[in-house]
Amino acid sequence: MNDKIKELLIKSLELEDITPADIIDDAPIFGVNEKGEGLGLDSIDALELGIAIKDTFGVSFAVQNEETKKHFASVNALAAYISANQK
Amino acid sequence: MAGKIVFTALSVLYPVLVFCGLTFWGLSPRRLSILLLALAFYQFLNLTRSRKAETSDVDAKKANMAKNCALVCLMTICGCVAFFADSLLFLKFYPVLVNLSLLAFFGFTLWKKPSFVFRMANLGDKSIKNSPSRNYVEKYCDKVTFGWCVFFILNACAAATTVFVGSDRLWSLYNGLISYILIGLFFAVEFVVRKVMQSKLQSYVPVSELEMDSRPDGAKFCFDDSSATTWKDFVTDVSKVRIFLESKENIPWIIHCEDVYFFVVALVAILQSGRKALVTANRQDAFIKEIQKETCGFITDEPFASGGATLIQDLLKLETDEIRFGKFDLSKAEMVVYTSGTTGKPKAVFKMFSQLENEVKQQAKFFGNEWMTREIYSTVNHHHMFGLPFAVIFPLAAGIPFRRRRFDFPSELTSITGKKAVVVSSPAFLKRLVVDLDRPLDFKTVPVILSAGGVLPEDVAQKTHELTRSWTNEIYGSTETGIIAHRVSGTGAAWTPFEFCKLGLAENGCLNIKSPAVLEPEGFTSGDLVELQADGSFVLKGRADSIVKIEEKRISLPEVEMRLKSTGLVLDVRVVPMVSKRQFLAAAVVLNEAGREKFAGCAKLKINEFFRNFLCQYLENTVTPKKWRYLEELPQDLMGKIKMKDIQDLFSLPESPNFKILKLQRDVSAFSAKLLFPATSDFYDGHFPEFKLLPAVVQVNMVLLLARAFLNVPKEIVKINRTKFTNPIFPDVPVELKINYDEEKGKLNFSFTDEAGTKSLSSGSILMKK
Numbered sequence: 001m002n003d004k005i006k007e008l009l010i011k012s013l014e015l016e017d018i019t020p021a022d023i024i025d026d027a028p029i030f031g032v033n034e035k036g037e038g039l040g041l042d043s044i045d046a047l048e049l050g051i052a053i054k055d056t057f058g059v060s061f062a063v064q065n066e067e068t069k070k071h072f073a074s075v076n077a078l079a080a081y082i083s084a085n086q087k
Numbered sequence: 088m089a090g091k092i093v094f095t096a097l098s099v100l101y102p103v104l105v106f107c108g109l110t111f112w113g114l115s116p117r118r119l120s121i122l123l124l125a126l127a128f129y130q131f132l133n134l135t136r137s138r139k140a141e142t143s144d145v146d147a148k149k150a151n152m153a154k155n156c157a158l159v160c161l162m163t164i165c166g167c168v169a170f171f172a173d174s175l176l177f178l179k180f181y182p183v184l185v186n187l188s189l190l191a192f193f194g195f196t197l198w199k200k201p202s203f204v205f206r207m208a209n210l211g212d213k214s215i216k217n218s219p220s221r222n223y224v225e226k227y228c229d230k231v232t233f234g235w236c237v238f239f240i241l242n243a244c245a246a247a248t249t250v251f252v253g254s255d256r257l258w259s260l261y262n263g264l265i266s267y268i269l270i271g272l273f274f275a276v277e278f279v280v281r282k283v284m285q286s287k288l289q290s291y292v293p294v295s296e297l298e299m300d301s302r303p304d305g306a307k308f309c310f311d312d313s314s315a316t317t318w319k320d321f322v323t324d325v326s327k328v329r330i331f332l333e334s335k336e337n338i339p340w341i342i343h344c345e346d347v348y349f350f351v352v353a354l355v356a357i358l359q360s361g362r363k364a365l366v367t368a369n370r371q372d373a374f375i376k377e378i379q380k381e382t383c384g385f386i387t388d389e390p391f392a393s394g395g396a397t398l399i400q401d402l403l404k405l406e407t408d409e410i411r412f413g414k415f416d417l418s419k420a421e422m423v424v425y426t427s428g429t430t431g432k433p434k435a436v437f438k439m440f441s442q443l444e445n446e447v448k449q450q451a452k453f454f455g456n457e458w459m460t461r462e463i464y465s466t467v468n469h470h471h472m473f474g475l476p477f478a479v480i481f482p483l484a485a486g487i488p489f490r491r492r493r494f495d496f497p498s499e500l501t502s503i504t505g506k507k508a509v510v511v512s513s514p515a516f517l518k519r520l521v522v523d524l525d526r527p528l529d530f531k532t533v534p535v536i537l538s539a540g541g542v543l544p545e546d547v548a549q550k551t552h553e554l555t556r557s558w559t560n561e562i563y564g565s566t567e568t569g570i571i572a573h574r575v576s577g578t579g580a581a582w583t584p585f586e587f588c589k590l591g592l593a594e595n596g597c598l599n600i601k602s603p604a605v606l607e608p609e610g611f612t613s614g615d616l617v618e619l620q621a622d623g624s625f626v627l628k629g630r631a632d633s634i635v636k637i638e639e640k641r642i643s644l645p646e647v648e649m650r651l652k653s654t655g656l657v658l659d660v661r662v663v664p665m666v667s668k669r670q671f672l673a674a675a676v677v678l679n680e681a682g683r684e685k686f687a688g689c690a691k692l693k694i695n696e697f698f699r700n701f702l703c704q705y706l707e708n709t710v711t712p713k714k715w716r717y718l719e720e721l722p723q724d725l726m727g728k729i730k731m732k733d734i735q736d737l738f739s740l741p742e743s744p745n746f747k748i749l750k751l752q753r754d755v756s757a758f759s760a761k762l763l764f765p766a767t768s769d770f771y772d773g774h775f776p777e778f779k780l781l782p783a784v785v786q787v788n789m790v791l792l793l794a795r796a797f798l799n800v801p802k803e804i805v806k807i808n809r810t811k812f813t814n815p816i817f818p819d820v821p822v823e824l825k826i827n828y829d830e831e832k833g834k835l836n837f838s839f840t841d842e843a844g845t846k847s848l849s850s851g852s853i854l855m856k857k
Contacts, residue, residue, distance in 0.1 A: 014667060016714050016742045017691045031708060036700050042708040044638050044669050 012052035106259030120169035127162035158188040182262040186243035202232035328356035339363035344388040364422040368470035445603035446569035463489040515727020521550035548576035569604035581624040656682030674712035722751035740796040757827035766818035781816035803856040810851030
């Protein structure tokens with residue numbers, strides 16, 4: 001699941017210079033943590049990614065709120081949310 | 088009037104009169120002192136009279152007054168002493184006093200300029216004040232004034248010596264004759280020197296007023312490495328081209344001549360015969376054809392493949408004694424200058440020649456003094472504004488010799504270190520100069536270096552100074568307005584406007600320029616944001632299109648660039664807005680030495696992350712660049728101009744781990760790129776496991792990929808013909824790829840060479856489906 005999400009991230013957001021192997025499972029997707037890890041994506045990327053996940057996994061997100069943000073915290077968190085909500 | 092003549096005669100003949108009085112007429116010093124007192128009285132009368140005289144020059148008046156007062160006092164004292172003591176000694180002081188008072192007067196004007204000689208010169212020739220050579224003339228006059236001061240000191244000393252030690256006869260002989268002869272001699276020598284200087288110093292004649300006798304026949308007009316062309320040659324050649332042009336109907340003429348001499352002959356002939364001149368730096372077939380959709384001729388100095396061009400060399404072969412050369416009507420002289428365009432396509436800018444004439448006059452007034460005794464060398468294209476006024480029109484009007492061919496390579500400058508040179512250059516050339524030259528250029532006379540077309544980076548200015556001992560003069564201007572402002576590089580960011588410009592701010596914060604070189608009475612508004620300062624200077628704040636909105640967030644591109652540079656790792660950077668699914672920023676970065684050292688062996692992702700994390704301290708996530716390219720040099724056109732469009736095109740070609748673009752130079756229908764294929768590239772798969780070579784098919788594919796990205800070529804190909812693979816391309820060795828596309832024939836020509844461009848690796852041509 002994690003690898004699928006990573007590939008989706010790269011493809012849907014047209015990320016350059018990065019391979020799935022470069023993405024750390026528990027590093028933030030949006031912004032960076034104190035260690036400087038993370039993809040540094042922004043809120044516009046979040047919308048784009050939300051649509052891509054819906055199209056691929058059939059899982060949708062509620063209107064943006066604190067709860068949604070948690071699901072987008074890392075690849076691990078995203079994988080957990082998708083697995084839990086997939087029919 | 089009669090009194091004046093009598094007293095002047097008495098004053099001049101004073102030494103002779105005193106001598107005769109003493110020796111032949113038996114007069115006592117006491118009686119003769121009456122003559123001195125009479126002269127003093129006359130001077131005194133003059134003094135009271137001159138007080139009424141109207142002179143606007145307060146300093147000059149004061150100086151004259153002080154001199155005369157002192158003179159009258161001293162004369163009276165000497166006269167009185169001579170009278171009461173019946174002393175001959177004091178009687179003889181008069182010539183010394185005259186010399187000292189003249190010294191005081193000349194010396195004073197040297198201290199409170201303008202100097203006396205320059206004042207006299209101005210009275211004699213009213214045009215000096217506003218002429219471009221004013222500074223030069225003034226300097227010369229100051230020197231002459233100084234010369235007079237020295238002369239008066241020596242003469243006063245000599246006169247004093249004759250007073251104390253010589254006989255009466257010697258005193259009279261020296262002061263009554265020799266001294267006058269010396270004064271005459273000084274005049275004569277100065278006159279000869281001045282004539283010699285003048286013959287070296289061509290006078291400034293506006294181009295529209297040039298006549299065949301504006302300069303001596305033999306005056307040096309231009310030169311190349313082995314020969315020089317004279318004014319007479321120029322007049323004769325212009326005549327020949329005029330005879331040809333005037334035998335044709337009145338149509339506009341496109342000019343493109345690589346040789347500046349041919350260019351200026353063609354341009355002057357076109358203007359003098361009342362034709363319109365279309366000046367283009369681009370001579371690609373398709374581009375010329377485009378202009379020729381309207382009827383017009385094409386005059387050039389290199390064979391033109393598609394025909395229909397007039398070769399200027401052919402016109403100059405004409406045998407004729409007829410001379411057609413002379414003034415032309417400025418109000419009818421029209422021209423079009425094609426810009427390289429910051430946005431991509433060349434743009435036609437209409438100009439009256441009078442704009443250029445006014446611009447060059449201003450330029451001459453500002454630089455003339457410095458340039459009059461030099462020769463002009465150019466490294467910029469003379470078909471564009473900057474090159475056109477500085478390297479063509481100015482030398483033509485000011486009579487300054489210029490080199491016929493421009494310098495393309497910095498190393499060529501080593502051949503002119505013995506000359507007194509003005510080097511008309513650009514940031515692109517100077518950047519190469521400081522990289523290419525490892526030894527300083529040992530100029531005998533510190534050259535004048537000019538740069539325009541973009542901002543000269545501080546470190547390049549600094550290194551240029553180290554190499555040439557000259558601080559570059561940077562010129563700020565545009566095709567539409569001509570020159571606007573100048574600054575000496577390395578002095579900070581403020582620009583000083585040229586005297587003839589009136590600057591203001593447009594509503595959008597852009598610079599508005601009114602000047603005699605601008606056609607529109609309301610002025611021309613540039614695309615540059617500026618901050619005007621109280622002293623009239625201004626600071627550039629980036630281009631108006633440098634403020635963009637990324638997903639509703641306003642961001643200034645120069646700000647992002649400035650932040651990136653503040654890492655201390657970046658030599659040059661350009662940030663551009665991009666649009667795909669979303670809007671985002673992309674950054675093309677050239678690392679400096681520290682940067683290359685820091686990131687040596689780093690994965691690109693790590694470098695991206697470093698810069699992104701650095702920017703996150705200052706900028707919102709949304710406006711930090713999402714895509715990055717690291718190059719050796721920013722993409723640019725042949726003029727060295729960095730255009731947003733070129734950088735955007737670089738980013739629209741998706742990044743690949745298989746090849747790297749290190750440099751990119753691009754024109755309308757051609758480009759060259761420095762490429763590198765890393766050993767890790769997929770391109771080498773199976774070709775061969777033990778010995779990696781770039782496959783031919785990859786090379787061809789690369790040509791097509793880049794041609795489609797950077798040139799306007801059709802998608803499909805018809806066939807690949809004439810392709811040679813002469814030498815292998817190895818991993819991690821940079822190569823140079825040159826591509827040009829002939830739209831007419833649909834032919835895409837390419838060549839891979841080694842980095843220096845000397846060894847061919849492969850070449851060929853691909854026929855595209857039109």
